[in-house]
Amino acid sequence: MELEAAKMIGAGIATLALAGIGIGLGNVFGSYLSGALRNPAAADKQRPNMMLAFALVEATGLFALLIAFLILNS
Numbered sequence: 001m002e003l004e005a006a007k008m009i010g011a012g013i014a015t016l017a018l019a020g021i022g023i024g025l026g027n028v029f030g031s032y033l034s035g036a037l038r039n040p041a042a043a044d045k046q047r048p049n050m051m052l053a054f055a056l057v058e059a060t061g062l063f064a065l066l067i068a069f070l071i072l073n074s
Contacts, residue, residue: 007071007072007074008072010068010071011068011069011071011072012068014064014065014067014068014071015064015065015068017060017061017064018061018064018065021057021058021060021061021064024057024060025054025057025058028050028053028054028057029050029054032046032047032050
């Protein structure tokens with residue numbers, strides 16, 4: 001196998017994590033919305049937790065994309 005082909009395959013595998021990111025974001029916001037609709041008084045208290053979870057999930061996606069770019073540019 002040539003080096004360029006191996007780089008493309010490696011970058012593709014690294015970006016598979018982005019599918020999990022989409023699932024994770026949907027889960028975070030869906031759970032928040034479900035909880036906010038059940039108890040609107042507690043929604044404001046849970047907003048910082050939701051933002052923290054969003055930041056952590058999104059950072060994982062950015063790391064996966066960064067690894068893919070590093071593989072392609074090496």
